[in-house]
Amino acid sequence: MIQAASAIINGKAVSGDGPEVALLNPTTEEKLTGFAEAGADLVDQAAQAARAAFRDGRWRNKSVEERQKVLRRIADALEARTDELAEIETSNTGIPITQTRGRHVGRAAHNFRFFADYIGQTAGQLYDQAPEHLTFVRRQPVGVAALIAPWNAPIALGSMKIAAAIAFGNSCVMKPSEIAPLSIQRIVEIIHEAGLPEGVVNLVNGRGATTGDALVRHPETNVVSFTGGTVTGRTILATAGSLLKPGVMELGGKSANIIFDSADYERALDGALLGIFTNNGQQCLAGSRILVQKSIADRFIEEFVARAQRLKIGSPFDTSTNLGPVITANQRDRVLGFVDIATAGGGKLLTGGRKAPGFEKGYFVEPTVVLAADPRAKVCQEEIFGPFATILTFETPDEAFAIANDSSFGLVSYVWTEDHYLALRAQEELEAGVVWINTPMMRELRAPFSGWKDSGVGAQSGRDCEAFYTNQKTVTMSRHPLNLPKLGK
Numbered sequence: 001m002i003q004a005a006s007a008i009i010n011g012k013a014v015s016g017d018g019p020e021v022a023l024l025n026p027t028t029e030e031k032l033t034g035f036a037e038a039g040a041d042l043v044d045q046a047a048q049a050a051r052a053a054f055r056d057g058r059w060r061n062k063s064v065e066e067r068q069k070v071l072r073r074i075a076d077a078l079e080a081r082t083d084e085l086a087e088i089e090t091s092n093t094g095i096p097i098t099q100t101r102g103r104h105v106g107r108a109a110h111n112f113r114f115f116a117d118y119i120g121q122t123a124g125q126l127y128d129q130a131p132e133h134l135t136f137v138r139r140q141p142v143g144v145a146a147l148i149a150p151w152n153a154p155i156a157l158g159s160m161k162i163a164a165a166i167a168f169g170n171s172c173v174m175k176p177s178e179i180a181p182l183s184i185q186r187i188v189e190i191i192h193e194a195g196l197p198e199g200v201v202n203l204v205n206g207r208g209a210t211t212g213d214a215l216v217r218h219p220e221t222n223v224v225s226f227t228g229g230t231v232t233g234r235t236i237l238a239t240a241g242s243l244l245k246p247g248v249m250e251l252g253g254k255s256a257n258i259i260f261d262s263a264d265y266e267r268a269l270d271g272a273l274l275g276i277f278t279n280n281g282q283q284c285l286a287g288s289r290i291l292v293q294k295s296i297a298d299r300f301i302e303e304f305v306a307r308a309q310r311l312k313i314g315s316p317f318d319t320s321t322n323l324g325p326v327i328t329a330n331q332r333d334r335v336l337g338f339v340d341i342a343t344a345g346g347g348k349l350l351t352g353g354r355k356a357p358g359f360e361k362g363y364f365v366e367p368t369v370v371l372a373a374d375p376r377a378k379v380c381q382e383e384i385f386g387p388f389a390t391i392l393t394f395e396t397p398d399e400a401f402a403i404a405n406d407s408s409f410g411l412v413s414y415v416w417t418e419d420h421y422l423a424l425r426a427q428e429e430l431e432a433g434v435v436w437i438n439t440p441m442m443r444e445l446r447a448p449f450s451g452w453k454d455s456g457v458g459a460q461s462g463r464d465c466e467a468f469y470t471n472q473k474t475v476t477m478s479r480h481p482l483n484l485p486k487l488g489k
């Protein structure tokens with residue numbers, strides 16, 4: 001296991017003198033490692049290092065081809081260390097190794113390759129309608145990006161932020177979640193081993209309210225990219241806004257997964273289980289509100305519950321495990337606290353709702369399924385962020401869309417139907433930034449990933465990241481010597 005650092009500044013691990021933060025293995029509850037929190041002074045050093053790297057042009061002034069080469073080397077280096085990174089991520093988060101090794105590390109490498117390809121194809125604008133002038137619009141990097149990542153998929157989400165920020169020539173300071181910073185720390189080390197100049201990517205470790213807040217407020221950070229909870233996102237965007245720093249916010253969700261009776265039944269059942277139980281249920285895009293049409297509801301619910309009961313709970317290092325522990329004891333208690341909330345709101349517990357039996361150690365939660373009575377009930381409205389599915393039934397498509405949209409969130413929606421006219425209507429009606437039709441989860445990096453309503457502000461995609469991480473510059477030139485009025489002559 002790697003030793004946690006307080007910070008990585010100019011490519012070197014640095015120790016802080018803030019309070020000790022211990023990192024626990026959620027499977028064994030044992031201490032993995034710990035670090036002294038980076039306080040305002042280390043945040044300052046990291047931001048100044050990023051600014052110095054930006055100012056002297058050691059990265060932004062490299063040709064696009066040179067930057068592409070480094071980004072692709074980073075991707076190759078991440079892939080070459082798939083086992084190591086997956087093991088770190090699984091130890092720190094409890095996400096099954098089949099998922100960290102199978103998808104998360106590959107996604108991190110893909111993020112760097114995607115942006116390497118993207119920057120080879122960008123173009124500016126030219127306006128030549130004015131007879132005397134030519135005007136062109138170009139984009140230049142914004143400077144230093146403050147990047148703040150959550151704990152639920154650090155490798156995949158943190159690497160996306162770093163890749164997007166540096167591809168366009170920026171420098172950055174990354175703050176991972178204080179609970180799960182180890183994989184991102186290792187990625188930052190690997191980035192340097194792959195040849196990125198020092199100072200371009202810096203890292204600070206610490207709690208959100210201290211280290212994160214200092215980073216958002218630091219005068220040398222120009223933009224803030226945040227992924228995390230809606231409450232935190234509001235605080236960060238308010239701070240950034242007061243300093244006139246643009247922010248992109250990817251926040252929480254309570255996504256509807258609508259199963260029509262015209263669905264390919266087996267596939268919809270598979271998709272519904274994957275939608276809620278992947279990543280131990282800790283996903284912003286979880287299909288956590290399952291809406292089933294009444295004509296198939298009895299059979300669907302019975303089979304969904306039976307399959308949920310058969311999920312293999314266990315060590316996330318065991319390749320046959322479907323469900324590992326949730327991230328912390330607090331998170332376990334919060335998730336289980338929704339059982340009483342659900343029943344108090346008229347819901348019926350169909351399975352689960354307890355600490356998983358047979359585990360003396362580890363924050364294991366049984367796969368939990370609740371049949372809710374009222375779409376307005378708290379269990380249907382709040383993000384639970386664990387292996388906890390809430391089921392509702394509906395009669396008609398209009399009713400399904402109304403229930404789906406009756407939420408403060410609008411991150412993603414899932415639709416299962418073989419009736420393509422109904423699918424087209426669904427994507428029209430649903431209030432969400434992403435609609436997945438007959439597929440559980442497909443992240444197309446070329447297309448925007450953006451939350452509507454309380455699920456976010458701004459978007460991430462090739463084009464959206466280009467817009468976010470660059471400033472526009474309009475340049476106008478005269479086409480020939482102008483006859484200017486000679487004032488004072």
Ligand code: NDP
Nearest residue numbers: 150151176177178207208212213228229232250251252284
């Ligand atoms: P939090 O909002 O608690 O924290 C996210 C990050 O922000 C952490 O690094 C945290 O640090 C930091 N932070 C907290 N307070 C501040 C502050 N005042 N200033 C600066 N930084 C701060 O989210 P979680 O880590 O609990 O992640 C789970 C949430 O993330 C869920 O709501 C989930 O839906 C959402 N999410 C959204 C995604 C999306 O793309 N829309 C994707 C994945 C998750 P620390 O941990 O040290 O407190």
